[in-house]
Every structure is written in structure tokens, then in C-alpha cells.
Amino acid sequence: MNVVVLGATSAIAEQVARLHAARGAALLLVGRKPGRLAAVAADLRLRGAARVEVRALELDELAAHAALAAEAEALLGPVDLVVVAQGALGDPAAYAADPAAAAAVLHTNLVAPASLLTAFAARLARRGAGSLVVLGSVAGDRGRGSNFAYGAAKGGLALFAQGLRNRWHRTGLHVLTVKPGFVDTPMTAHVPKNPLFASPERVAAAIVRAADARRDVLYVPWFWRFILLAVRAIPERVFKKLDL
Amino acid sequence: MAPVESWGRIRAEGAARPLWWRDDPLPEVEGTMLPFGRGRSYGDACLDQGGTLLLTRGLSRFISFDEATGLLACEGGVTLGEILARFAPLGFFPTVVPGTKHVTVGGAIANDIHGKNHHRAGTFGAHVTRLELLRSDGSRRVCSPAEHPELFAATVGGLGLTGLVTWAELRLKRIPSAFIRWETVPFENVDAFFELSARSDTTHEYTVAWIDCLARGDRLGRGLFYRGNHAEAPFRAGRRRRPVTVPFDLPDAVLNRLTVKAFNALYRWRNRGAGERLVHYEPFFFPLDGVERWNRIYGRSGLMQFQCVLPFDRGLGGVRGVLDAIARSGQGSFLAVLKTFGGLPSPGLLSFPRPGVTVALDFPRRGERTLALFRELEGLVLEQGGALYPAKDLVMSPRMFRAAYPRAPELERLRDPRFESTFWRRVTAAEERP
Numbered sequence: 001m002n003v004v005v006l007g008a009t010s011a012i013a014e015q016v017a018r019l020h021a022a023r024g025a026a027l028l029l030v031g032r033k034p035g036r037l038a039a040v041a042a043d044l045r046l047r048g049a050a051r052v053e054v055r056a057l058e059l060d061e062l063a064a065h066a067a068l069a070a071e072a073e074a075l076l077g078p079v080d081l082v083v084v085a086q087g088a089l090g091d092p093a094a095y096a097a098d099p100a101a102a103a104a105v106l107h108t109n110l111v112a113p114a115s116l117l118t119a120f121a122a123r124l125a126r127r128g129a130g131s132l133v134v135l136g137s138v139a140g141d142r143g144r145g146s147n148f149a150y151g152a153a154k155g156g157l158a159l160f161a162q163g164l165r166n167r168w169h170r171t172g173l174h175v176l177t178v179k180p181g182f183v184d185t186p187m188t189a190h191v192p193k194n195p196l197f198a199s200p201e202r203v204a205a206a207i208v209r210a211a212d213a214r215r216d217v218l219y220v221p222w223f224w225r226f227i228l229l230a231v232r233a234i235p236e237r238v239f240k241k242l243d244l
Numbered sequence: 245m246a247p248v249e250s251w252g253r254i255r256a257e258g259a260a261r262p263l264w265w266r267d268d269p270l271p272e273v274e275g276t277m278l279p280f281g282r283g284r285s286y287g288d289a290c291l292d293q294g295g296t297l298l299l300t301r302g303l304s305r306f307i308s309f310d311e312a313t314g315l316l317a318c319e320g321g322v323t324l325g326e327i328l329a330r331f332a333p334l335g336f337f338p339t340v341v342p343g344t345k346h347v348t349v350g351g352a353i354a355n356d357i358h359g360k361n362h363h364r365a366g367t368f369g370a371h372v373t374r375l376e377l378l379r380s381d382g383s384r385r386v387c388s389p390a391e392h393p394e395l396f397a398a399t400v401g402g403l404g405l406t407g408l409v410t411w412a413e414l415r416l417k418r419i420p421s422a423f424i425r426w427e428t429v430p431f432e433n434v435d436a437f438f439e440l441s442a443r444s445d446t447t448h449e450y451t452v453a454w455i456d457c458l459a460r461g462d463r464l465g466r467g468l469f470y471r472g473n474h475a476e477a478p479f480r481a482g483r484r485r486r487p488v489t490v491p492f493d494l495p496d497a498v499l500n501r502l503t504v505k506a507f508n509a510l511y512r513w514r515n516r517g518a519g520e521r522l523v524h525y526e527p528f529f530f531p532l533d534g535v536e537r538w539n540r541i542y543g544r545s546g547l548m549q550f551q552c553v554l555p556f557d558r559g560l561g562g563v564r565g566v567l568d569a570i571a572r573s574g575q576g577s578f579l580a581v582l583k584t585f586g587g588l589p590s591p592g593l594l595s596f597p598r599p600g601v602t603v604a605l606d607f608p609r610r611g612e613r614t615l616a617l618f619r620e621l622e623g624l625v626l627e628q629g630g631a632l633y634p635a636k637d638l639v640m641s642p643r644m645f646r647a648a649y650p651r652a653p654e655l656e657r658l659r660d661p662r663f664e665s666t667f668w669r670r671v672t673a674a675e676e677r678p
Contacts, residue, residue, distance in 0.1 A: 011264065011302070022330075035267060036265060036267075039265070039266070039267075039305055039307075040305070042305070042306065042307055042308065043305035043306045043307070046306035046307075046308070046309055046330070047306065047330060048330070184262065186262075186264050186302075189261070189262060193260075
């Protein structure tokens with residue numbers, strides 16, 4: 001199996017990559033920091049990966065995406081699985097003084113992933129095989145004051161993935177939207193931990209199972225499906241008064 | 245997510261900062277800090293109450309492996325279970341493994357752990373070839389028996405106090421298969437144990453005994469002797485059993501003298517005729533790992549483990565005294581472990597293993613009654629010139645610590661000034677408890 005991991009130094013993506021390495025996959029890791037990519041790559045090789053290639057790349061640069069998709073095929077051969085995991089939480093407190101910061105969060109979490117998905121989807125669909133795994137978030141299910149740019153981007157990304165799923169369904173291309181709840185990763189390092197937090201290992205195991213089963217949407221851990229069902233059902237009139 | 249607590253269920257009070265990358269600097273924190281791996285230390289040696297715990301779980305990458313020499317470099321948060329899962333199928337095994345595979349490499353070094361093969365292989369630290377230490381002043385030092393040997397000796401068995409072990413290099417040994425030829429021999433009392441142990445240490449790589457902690461008189465120390473060698477034939481790994489989890493804290497009433505007595509009798513009866521078996525390494529080395537979070541059977545109040553080593557040169561009286569005090573108290577739970585340590589010196593300043601016999605068993609933590617027993621046991625160990633195991637300890641007195649670890653002042657000198665543990669503050673305190 002040939003796997004491309006975009007945002008490969010994110011904690012969840014790294015754990016997903018480990019599970020594929022243990023199955024003997026060939027991997028292409030893409031991320032920003034060469035040192036960290038090298039550390040992850042060495043680990044994956046020792047965990048049984050058939051091959052690990054790395055590319056240090058600023059994934060926010062849209063112009064590089066088409067070439068990256070082509071390069072992935074040149075390096076690995078036909079790509080079976082693409083994991084789109086890059087993201088950034090952003091800080092809503094800074095947006096008022098710097099509106100571009102809010103736009104940057106939308107770019108990193110929505111525009112760039114959408115561009116990457118488009119570039120890879122076209123190639124996978126042509127072959128009529130393979131899976132795209134998109135890391136969204138439960139934050140994308142309802143707009144909240146505490147992370148409105150991040151939530152909007154993840155919500156938009158989920159909708160984009162849904163559209164891709166619909167468009168390419170007949171070709172055999174599979175698209176999985178993952179909606180993790182709180183995960184104990186560097187992104188949430190500043191948040192006090194509570195029992196709702198899941199480990200990246202647990203989330204990654206669920207993602208791999210869901211991708212194997214060609215599911216459409218995965219809430220992980222599973223209880224978030226029901227939490228979000230409730231959260232979405234609260235009328236806006238009430239919801240806007242809640243300090244969330 | 246499970247709360248940060250020690251295996252004896254002491255909850256961490258203070259901050260916790262997860263670490264993710266070995267080349268990152270230490271987080272900037274107020275006050276003191278201490279590395280925390282998977283929380284398999286029982287007492288307070290892994291806690292820094294009021295300070296910050298550096299959670300090493302994210303430092304879990306393999307770095308390099310040389311098949312010719314068996315040298316594995318990995319980050320400090322990698323567990324022995326992860327090493328086993330990957331390298332045992334390739335024919336390599338950590339030279340020393342403790343009773344649980346859920347310990348990190350950093351934790352194994354910090355406590356200089358021992359295994360069932362101590363009589364042959366010595367401690368874990370004896371097979372660590374190099375490690376990198378990140379200190380609070382931002383410096384990084386690669387330590388080995390040759391480079392910074394003093395700091396290396398202080399870090400092995402140094403209870404995490406010399407800095408953060410970002411990565412370490414260990415020597416794995418070759419194994420012919422993932423299977424163990426496991427023999428069980430019942431014995432009637434302490435004297436029989438020593439006889440069996442002395443004989444088995446020459447024929448078997450792994451030896452340990454489980455004893456009935458309630459048996460008294462002529463049967464004091466009766467139990468089952470386990471001995472094993474790696475099986476030669478290349479057996480294929482069978483299906484792994486999925487561990488069951490203790491889903492919640494059991495009520496305190498579940499553990500009492502009657503249930504413990506019944507368990508010990510049943511356990512002995514069920515295993516006495518076992519003879520020689522061929523088993524996967526997991527049940528042989530890690531019998532309790534088959535029950536995840538087994539510490540919950542002690543309820544919310546948790547458990548205390550008593551582990552001491554008593555030197556051989558004082559004869560068997562000391563062991564008998566300790567076992568008798570335990571049996572008399574009736575507080576011991578389930579099975580106690582008895583194992584002889586060999587004469588191989590540990591490389592660490594503060595290593596626990598030393599020639600003699602080690603006794604380990606759990607007690608439910610039940611306030612003053614339990615503390616009184618621990619004080620009595622400590623007195624017996626002190627009298628015998630023995631030592632208590634910091635990784636298991638919650639109540640050792642400064643006096644006991646000074647007697648058992650005369651080189652502690654050397655560690656204090658090499659300790660990172662910002663690294664501290666609740667254990668360390670307790671055992672180095674000037675005043676004695678009343």
C-alpha cells in the first residue's frame with residue numbers, strides 16, 4: 001500500500017502513519033520541518049515501513065500542490081491512501097487587530113487542504129481506486145465564539161469532502177471525513193485536560209479502521225456523534241447566549 | 245484521559261506538560277519539574293507534587309537499530325512493550341524486562357529496573373550503552389560509561405533527578421524464538437526456596453517464585469518456583485489474548501483475609517501440577533499485563549507495595565522475620581514474589597538490586613494499620629542491612645534511605661537543580677518522623 005501523509009508531523013497523522021508502517025506500507029511524508037520529518041521517517045522505517053520518503057514543503061503554498069501529487073506517484077507508484085492532516089488552531093483574540101490572521105486560519109485549514117484534495121482526487125479517481133482521509137473536527141459542526149475561524153474552516157472542509165465524495169463516488173474513490181473531539185496533541189497543549197480528551201493513538205486506530213471499512217464520516221471517540229447531535233439541536237437563539 | 249497518578253493511585257497535584265520532540269528545549273515552567281513516563285512507579289518517586297511533570301509519552305520514536313550488534317536507539321518515552329512488539333518477531337529481546345511491559349525506557353533507566361534474570365544479566369542499566377541528558381540549563385550531554393561517566397552513573401537509578409533522558413541506546417539480545425520453556429516447581433517453605441533457587445540459577449536464565457503470604461510456621465514461604473529458558477525451536481507466535489480491563493474501582497470489601505487466603509490456595513492448587521510448559525513470552529514475563537489497570541482492584545484508596553532486598557550474609561533469619569511479620573499482619577494481598585539477586589554490580593549510584601533475596605508484595609492502602617506494618621517491616625530491613633526499592637516506596641524514612649543508599653549525597657551533587665520529586669524531598673529531609 002502506498003500512503004501519502006500531508007502534515008506528517010502532526011500527532012494524529014504520525015500515529016496513523018505508524019499503523020500503516022507496521023503493515024509494511026510505503027510512505028511519503030510531507031510537512032514543514034525537515035528535522036522532525038526525518039525523526040518521524042526513521043521511526044517509521046524501524047516500525048516496518050517498506051519505504052519512507054520525505055518532502056519538506058510549506059503546504060500553504062497552493063502552487064506546489066499539483067506537482068506534489070505528481071511527485072508522489074513518481075516516488076511511490078500508484079497512491080492508495082492520502083491523509084490530509086495539516087492544520088492550525090489560530091487565536092481568536094488576535095483577529096480583531098489582525099483580520100488577516102483569521103483569513104490565514106481559513107487558508108491553512110480549508111483552502112490549502114481543499115487544493116490538495118483536489119489535486120490528489122483527480123489522480124485517484126482516474127485509477128478508480130484509493131482513499132482520501134480528511135481530518136476535520138467536531139468544531140466544524142457548529143460555529144462557536146471561542147474558535148470561529150478554525151470551526152468555519154473545518155466545517156467548510158467537511159462540506160468540501162462531502163462534495164468530493166458525491167462527485168467521485170461512481171469512480172470507486174473513497175473519501176473519509178474524520179471528526180475528532182478533544183485530542184491530546186501539541187495543538188491542545190495549552191488546554192487543561194479532562195476525561196473527554198483522547199490519545200492520538202486511540203484516534204489513529206479508529207481512523208485506520210474506518211478507512212479500511214470505507215466509511216464516510218467518523219466521529220472519534222464515538223460519543224462525539226451524540227454530543228454534536230445535541231449541540232446542533234440547540235436553537236441559535238439559545239446557543240448564542242451560551243459562552244462556548 | 246486517565247488522570248496522572250502513580251500505580252499506587254497517588255494523584256499528581258500540580259502541572260503536567262506533554263513533550264513531543266526530542267530536539268525541543270524543556271518547557272519553561274515555574275518551580276521544579278520531573279519526567280513522568282507511564283506511571284508504573286507505585287509510590288511518589290514519579291511525582292513532583294506542586295511542581296511540573298514532564299509527560300514523556302510523546303517521545304516514543306525509534307531512532308536506529310543495528311542488526312549486527314543489537315544496538316537500538318530510541319526516545320525516552322518508548323515502552324518496553326513497543327520494543328517487544330517490533331523486535332521480538334525479528335529475534336531480539338530487551339536484555340532485562342521487569343514484571344510489566346508498560347514501562348518506558350527512561351523509567352527503566354531512572355529506576356535501574358531488574359528482571360527474572362538478574363542472576364545472569366544484572367540490571368537494565370548494565371545494558372544501556374549511551375543516553376542523552378537534557379538539563380534545565382539547556383545543555384545536552386551524551387553520557388555513557390566512557391563519556392561523562394559520573395553523570396551516567398548518577399542517571400542510571402537516578403530516579404529522573406539528573407535531567408530528562410531524551411533518547412537512549414540499549415543492547416538487545418538475540419532470542420531463538422518468542423517462546424519460553426516454563427517450569428513450575430512447588431516448594432514447601434523458605435529453606436526449600438533457597439535450595440531450589442541456588443540450583444536453578446545455574447540451569448535457568450529466568451527464575452522467580454510466588455509465595456503464599458499467609459502461610460506460617462513450617463510452611464512459611466511455601467509457594468511455586470518458576471524457572472524458564474528461551475525455547476530453541478522457532479515456534480510461531482500464537483494468537484495474542486486481548487487484555488481485559490478492570491472497568492472501575494472495586495469496593496474495599498472485596499479484599500480481605502478470607503478472599504486472599506482463598507485466592508492463594510486456589511492459585512497454588514491450580515498451578516502445582518503444571519510442570520513444564522511452552523508459552524509465549526507475554527504470560528511468562530508479564531502475567532498482570534493481561535489485566536489492564538489491575539491496580540483498580542484495590543479501590544480508590546489504592547495500594548502500597550513493599551519491596552526490599554536482604555543481603556545473604558546475614559543468613560535466612562531476616563527473610564523469615566519479614567515473611568513472618570507479613571503473614572502475622574494478615575494484610576498482604578494475593579501472592580508475594582521472592583527472587584534472589586546475583587552478584588553482578590549495577591552501574592548506577594543508587595541502584596536497588598544488590599546480592600541477596602528480594603521480597604515484593606502489595607498491600608491495600610488502609611491508613612494507620614498499613615503504615616504501622618510498613619514501619620515494622622522497615623525496622624526489620626534496617627536491622628538486616630537491607631534496602632527498600634524507591635520505585636515502589638511511599639513511606640521510607642530518611643534514616644532508612646541514608647543507610648541503604650550511602651551514595652545519595654553524590655547523586656544530590658549531580659542532580660539537576662530544577663529536577664525534584666516528592667520522594668526525594670521526603671527521604672532527604674533533615675528531620676525524622678516521630
